[in-house]
Amino acid sequence: MIKVSVMYPNAPGARFDHAYYRDRHMPLVKARMGDSCLYYTVDKGLAGGAPGAPATYVAMCHIFCDTVEAFQAGFGPHAEEIMADIPNYTDLTPIIQISEAVVRK
Numbered sequence: 001m002i003k004v005s006v007m008y009p010n011a012p013g014a015r016f017d018h019a020y021y022r023d024r025h026m027p028l029v030k031a032r033m034g035d036s037c038l039y040y041t042v043d044k045g046l047a048g049g050a051p052g053a054p055a056t057y058v059a060m061c062h063i064f065c066d067t068v069e070a071f072q073a074g075f076g077p078h079a080e081e082i083m084a085d086i087p088n089y090t091d092l093t094p095i096i097q098i099s100e101a102v103v104r105k
Contacts, residue, residue, distance in 0.1 A: 001038070001101045004063040004071055008092045009056070010045055016058045018044055020089040026061055029075075029082055036074025038064045058092070068098060 008016060022042050030037050040063045045055025065071040075082070086094070 001104070002065050002068055002071060003099045003101045004065065004075075005060060005097045005099065006063070007057045007060045007095045007097070008090060009095065010054055010058040011092065014058065015091045017089040018059060021059060021061075025082075025085055025089055028085060029061075029063065032078035032082060033063070033071075033074035036065055036070045038066065040064065059090075064101065071098070 026040055026042055030040060040061055043057075043060040043062075045057045045059060047053060047055055063071065065074065
């Protein structure tokens with residue numbers, strides 16, 4: 001299983017609409033990807049590791065798929081539409097990482 005992490009760096013003055021991201025953008029991603037997306041999670045950054053430190057990321061999502069190829073097959077045909085929705089909830093540029101999920105408990 002792989003995990004595609006999309007992370008939005010926390011930056012002073014940046015705009016991020018968590019409700020839109022949670023209620024509209026991520027359901028759009030799931031709808032377009034269909035069964036290629038096994039499930040997804042959405043995180044809202046609260047704090048950094050040190051007391052009083054801001055969160056490193058204002059938000060993240062994690063999309064779980066069987067393989068990188070499954071992700072590409074599900075996301076690729078809809079990438080333009082999905083990416084065009086980003087300005088509706090943020091002015092940040094996301095950081096993307098694909099990882100192998102090696103432990104699940």
